[in-house]
Amino acid sequence: MSDRNLVVAGPGRLEIVEEPVEDGPFRVRTMFSGISAGTELSFVKGTNPALHHSFDPVLGLFGGPPAAAYPVTRLGYMEVGRVTESRTAAVAEGSVVAMTYGHRTGFTGDPVRDRVVPLPDDLDPLLGIYVAHMGPICANGLLHAAAEVQGPAVRGLGDGVAGKRVAVTGAGVVGLLTALFAQSHGAASVVVLDPTPARLAVAAALGLETMNSSDDPAPTLKTAWRHTVDDRGADVVFQCRGQASALHLALRLLRPQGTVIDLAFYPGGADDVRLGEEFHHNGLGIRCAQIGRVPRGLAPTWDRERLSAATIDLLRTHGEAIRKHLVTAVVPFEDGPALLDDLASRERQELQAVLSF
Numbered sequence: 001m002s003d004r005n006l007v008v009a010g011p012g013r014l015e016i017v018e019e020p021v022e023d024g025p026f027r028v029r030t031m032f033s034g035i036s037a038g039t040e041l042s043f044v045k046g047t048n049p050a051l052h053h054s055f056d057p058v059l060g061l062f063g064g065p066p067a068a069a070y071p072v073t074r075l076g077y078m079e080v081g082r083v084t085e086s087r088t089a090a091v092a093e094g095s096v097v098a099m100t101y102g103h104r105t106g107f108t109g110d111p112v113r114d115r116v117v118p119l120p121d122d123l124d125p126l127l128g129i130y131v132a133h134m135g136p137i138c139a140n141g142l143l144h145a146a147a148e149v150q151g152p153a154v155r156g157l158g159d160g161v162a163g164k165r166v167a168v169t170g171a172g173v174v175g176l177l178t179a180l181f182a183q184s185h186g187a188a189s190v191v192v193l194d195p196t197p198a199r200l201a202v203a204a205a206l207g208l209e210t211m212n213s214s215d216d217p218a219p220t221l222k223t224a225w226r227h228t229v230d231d232r233g234a235d236v237v238f239q240c241r242g243q244a245s246a247l248h249l250a251l252r253l254l255r256p257q258g259t260v261i262d263l264a265f266y267p268g269g270a271d272d273v274r275l276g277e278e279f280h281h282n283g284l285g286i287r288c289a290q291i292g293r294v295p296r297g298l299a300p301t302w303d304r305e306r307l308s309a310a311t312i313d314l315l316r317t318h319g320e321a322i323r324k325h326l327v328t329a330v331v332p333f334e335d336g337p338a339l340l341d342d343l344a345s346r347e348r349q350e351l352q353a354v355l356s357f
Contacts, residue, residue: 259285
């Protein structure tokens, strides 16, 4: 008996390999697995920093060659599956769960080691791809915005956006879910900015206001968003596009002494960010909202389970629209290597691609 696993054998080399099934407390048969275009394609293209430099988790430093760059055997992190066998009372047999174990036909799990998020019966299982990791990434962005205002006294995800003017740079999956979170938690205005008309159309279909970032929208937005005569711009900007130009735009959109909450990943660095311009003269801040940690002091009350619960709430409200407009392709698992290859070479454009099993 074996599982089939989609791996990156080397730069540009995608394969489905057979792996023996391990014994363990419970078994999951995969139903859906979402593709994270930014992170996963950086492994396919060979641009991910972790492929070229090892990371010391104690010192928090990159340096030195990695022990083994390839193969990358755990590629995805948006899986939904049905529990087919269970020898632990912690995981119910027959339940549908969200997990993060890669693009595999099945997985042997251990509730002591693995996060297991049971999905409610009223939620479309396909939307469960966002529950374990991707949704919490976006919710964590709002949590960082709240901590900028409240410090460790955060009571809810709306503490940093309620009644405020919010800009979101990047209309990919992270940007659109983050914008919906901000809207759902009481933002006075939410504007999504992106250079791609097709992505802006999706944002508009989700009920979000949009601006084309190719047209230098900063003067227009700052003219419209007035606090005082010389205090203009967004209260908070969520930067969700892995391009240095998007971070530079995010800084330009902010009101003085505002903070960019940065959810993006920059595999090629950010050489084009002009720190001598708006960043310096307007006293701005950049806060990385990487999912590996919540803001300092909030870990006891805002763990990953709470962020997953917030994601389920969002999906219950906006799930039909997200399924209709955000998920642009559902393809068989066997076609996964060709799909990722086409995405990496930009021969195919998808907002959210999902592998079905």
